[in-house]
Amino acid sequence: MTTLDATKPKKKNEILYFALRNNKLKVGLAFLLFFVVLACVGPLLTRYQPYDYIGPAAEPPSSEYWFGTTTFGQDVFSQFVFGLQATFLVGIVGGGLATLIGILIGFTAGYRGGVVDELLNMLTNMVLVIPTLAVLLIIVAYLEVRGIFIESIFIGCTAWPWTARAIRAQTFSLRSRDFVDLARMSGEKSLKIIFTEIAPNMMSYLLLVFILQFGGAILIAATLDFIGLGPTNAISLGLMMNNAVLWGALILGMWWWFVPPGIAITAIVGALYVTNVGLDEVFNPKLREM
Amino acid sequence: MRRYFGRKLLIYLLTLFLAVTIDWLIPRFMPGDPVDVLMARAGSFAESTELMHAYYTQIFGLDVPLGQQYLNFWSALFRGDLGISVYVFPQPVAKVIMDAVPFDILLLVPAILLSWLAGNWFGAFAARSKRLDNTVLPLGYVLTATPYMWLAMLLAWALGIVLKIFPISGGYSYAMSPSFSWAFIGSFLEHWFLPFASLFLVGFGGWAIGMRNMIIYELEADYSHYLEALGAPRRLVRRYAFHNAVLPQLTGLALQLGVIVAGAVATEVVFSYPGIGYLILQAINTRDYFLLQGCFLFIIVGVLLANFVIDIVYVLVDPRTRTGMQGEAA
Numbered sequence: 001m002t003t004l005d006a007t008k009p010k011k012k013n014e015i016l017y018f019a020l021r022n023n024k025l026k027v028g029l030a031f032l033l034f035f036v037v038l039a040c041v042g043p044l045l046t047r048y049q050p051y052d053y054i055g056p057a058a059e060p061p062s063s064e065y066w067f068g069t070t071t072f073g074q075d076v077f078s079q080f081v082f083g084l085q086a087t088f089l090v091g092i093v094g095g096g097l098a099t100l101i102g103i104l105i106g107f108t109a110g111y112r113g114g115v116v117d118e119l120l121n122m123l124t125n126m127v128l129v130i131p132t133l134a135v136l137l138i139i140v141a142y143l144e145v146r147g148i149f150i151e152s153i154f155i156g157c158t159a160w161p162w163t164a165r166a167i168r169a170q171t172f173s174l175r176s177r178d179f180v181d182l183a184r185m186s187g188e189k190s191l192k193i194i195f196t197e198i199a200p201n202m203m204s205y206l207l208l209v210f211i212l213q214f215g216g217a218i219l220i221a222a223t224l225d226f227i228g229l230g231p232t233n234a235i236s237l238g239l240m241m242n243n244a245v246l247w248g249a250l251i252l253g254m255w256w257w258f259v260p261p262g263i264a265i266t267a268i269v270g271a272l273y274v275t276n277v278g279l280d281e282v283f284n285p286k287l288r289e290m
Numbered sequence: 291m292r293r294y295f296g297r298k299l300l301i302y303l304l305t306l307f308l309a310v311t312i313d314w315l316i317p318r319f320m321p322g323d324p325v326d327v328l329m330a331r332a333g334s335f336a337e338s339t340e341l342m343h344a345y346y347t348q349i350f351g352l353d354v355p356l357g358q359q360y361l362n363f364w365s366a367l368f369r370g371d372l373g374i375s376v377y378v379f380p381q382p383v384a385k386v387i388m389d390a391v392p393f394d395i396l397l398l399v400p401a402i403l404l405s406w407l408a409g410n411w412f413g414a415f416a417a418r419s420k421r422l423d424n425t426v427l428p429l430g431y432v433l434t435a436t437p438y439m440w441l442a443m444l445l446a447w448a449l450g451i452v453l454k455i456f457p458i459s460g461g462y463s464y465a466m467s468p469s470f471s472w473a474f475i476g477s478f479l480e481h482w483f484l485p486f487a488s489l490f491l492v493g494f495g496g497w498a499i500g501m502r503n504m505i506i507y508e509l510e511a512d513y514s515h516y517l518e519a520l521g522a523p524r525r526l527v528r529r530y531a532f533h534n535a536v537l538p539q540l541t542g543l544a545l546q547l548g549v550i551v552a553g554a555v556a557t558e559v560v561f562s563y564p565g566i567g568y569l570i571l572q573a574i575n576t577r578d579y580f581l582l583q584g585c586f587l588f589i590i591v592g593v594l595l596a597n598f599v600i601d602i603v604y605v606l607v608d609p610r611t612r613t614g615m616q617g618e619a620a
Contacts, residue, residue, distance in 0.1 A: 122301065122304070125301045125305075126301060126304055126305045126308055128545065129301070129302070129305050129544075129547075129548075129593060129594060129597050130305060130308070130309060130548070130590060130593070131547065131548030131549075131551050131552065131589055131590065131593050132548050132549075132552070133548065133551065133552035133555065134548075134551070134585075134586045134589045134590060135312065135586075137570065137582065137585075137586060138312065138313065138316050138582065138583065138586045139316060141574060141579070141582055142316055142317060142579075162545060215435070219435075219437055219549075220552070222437045222439075223437065223438070223439070223552050223553070223555070223556050226437075226439045226556050226559065227555060227556060227559055227567075227570060227571055227574065228571060228574045228575065229574065238437075241437075241439060241440060241443065244443075245439075245443065245559070245560060250443060250446055250447050250450075250451060250458065251451065253447070253451060253452070255447060258440070258443050258447075259444075261440075262436070262437060262440030262441075262443065262444070265435075265436075265437050265440065266432060266435050266436045266437070266440065267435075268435075269435035270431050270432050270434075270435035272435075273431050273434065273435055273499075274431055277503075
């Protein structure tokens with residue numbers, strides 16, 4: 001009895017124990033934290049709005065304009081910090097929505113099985129092979145006014161298939177376990193079984209999925225913005241790169257215009273991936289390094 | 291096996307059907323009349339406005355009932371009629387796209403295949419080797435997190451502008467016209483290298499990491515431990531692990547195709563490379579909706595075909611699909 005009591009509170013501590021000793025997790029989270037803080041605090045540090053014409057054109061970085069100015073004399077740093085906010089918004093809304101749809105479809109298909117599963121699986125496989133960008137291209141191009149929020153919604157609605165497929169497979173394997181059978185025999189409702197018996201056993205997995213969707217949404221948004229389908233009423237990191245290429249930043253050698261947004265996206269998405277692997281190692285004992 | 295291909299084909303046909311329907315639906319059911327939108331954007335002169343309005347109404351076929359419009363759309367599609375491009379005016383969209391396709395094939399096929407092969411090979415090599423794992427792996431994460439266009443911009447700026455080794459714009463020298471001469475092929479390769487390199491590098495990072503994680507997973511599987519316990523040589527165990535790990539990577543390739551295509555579009559935009567991606571940019575900028583819809587359909591068909599090829603390869607490498615047991619991709 002004493003041994004049982006001793007192991008019970010250890011479970012949570014164990015995860016914390018490995019989390020604090022996992023370098024990947026620490027590095028990933030540190031990078032993320034840095035950019036979140038920058039996105040929150042940055043706008044307070046700058047006096048300019050992203051599209052204001054505030055000074056000399058094409059100035060390299062200086063103490064006055066930290067990241068230099070664009071061809072039109074806009075402050076790159078202001079654009080950068082406001083663009084960071086847009087990036088996190090797209091990640092949370094787009095990635096969150098994609099995860100949510102994936103969870104709903106995955107749970108339903110995996111738990112219900114039968115015809116429902118067949119139909120949902122078919123839908124998933126169809127959306128899976130359609131290239132997301134192509135669909136977004138054709139939808140977004142016909143929109144007159146585009147905001148970052150709408151863009152995120154569209155991304156969320158097209159990015160869910162692999163999540164649904166993965167969660168369906170997991171649900172499938174959990175559904176035939178004894179404890180689920182027991183719950184079913186005791187007459188619990190399907191919805192309750194899904195959320196009290198199956199979902200808690202996949203919590204760590206769902207977190208990992210959300211992280212990957214978060215990063216994916218950021219990359220898709222950056223690509224859309226870059227080919228000229230970005231928000232029409234706001235700034236984003238992809239839009240900065242779009243403007244930079246459009247107005248000859250490459251040929252004029254204005255590296256300060258296109259390097260910061262790219263570094264930010266790469267660092268954020270890379271940090272998300274590394275965090276993901278770190279968490280995976282924390283949750284899954286088999287992957288821990290020996 | 292027949293069942294496997296039957297299912298796949300059904301999915302692909304339904305997907306094509308869905309895609310064509312989306313292509314038909316969007317211009318008609320988005321807020322605002324497509325003809326009015328086009329007219330407002332075209333601006334232009336009074337006398338041409340009337341002509342254009344009549345032309346667009348006729349092209350969209352908006353004067354017949356919806357069901358008939360939908361059927362007409364399909365029949366036009368089967369005749370290869372995608373409308374007339376506005377961007378390169380009197381040319382049909384189908385021809386504009388066909389002119390761009392060779393550039394895409396020559397760029398994408400080598401970039402996708404080589405990055406997949408090299409990435410898998412390298413990932414398997416780096417797995418469980420402490421030194422490589424700590425040096426190359428972080429690099430892999432950085433590469434796979436890099437937006438395609440940004441890496442393309444960095445390469446263009448560093449190798450094209452600063453060092454002046456490679457040209458950064460176009461698919462061949464603007465002074466030439468396409469022909470089968472050595473000079474042209476040389477110029478083509480010179481312009482081809484940077485877009486290829488940026489697509490290759492981003493892909494390489496992702497595949498290497500994926501393979502490395504897969505191998506570690508397989509090496510922890512029961513069969514690996516069993517082989518080790520039997521005293522099998524390390525190389526043999528790793529070879530089995532590799533065989534098993536390559537299958538999910540193949541499925542991954544099919545899943546990633548959409549992302550790679552998106553990356554290729556952005557990369558072509560950076561280098562003004564005359565493929566579909568560059569056409570899409572021009573279509574967006576000149577509001578050439580027929581061209582945009584044509585590019586959309588073309589990309590979908592291309593991805594579906596590539597998926598089908600991967601399915602065939604899958605049957606060749608995974609014996610389970612052949613014997614009727616459903617393998618990974620089922």
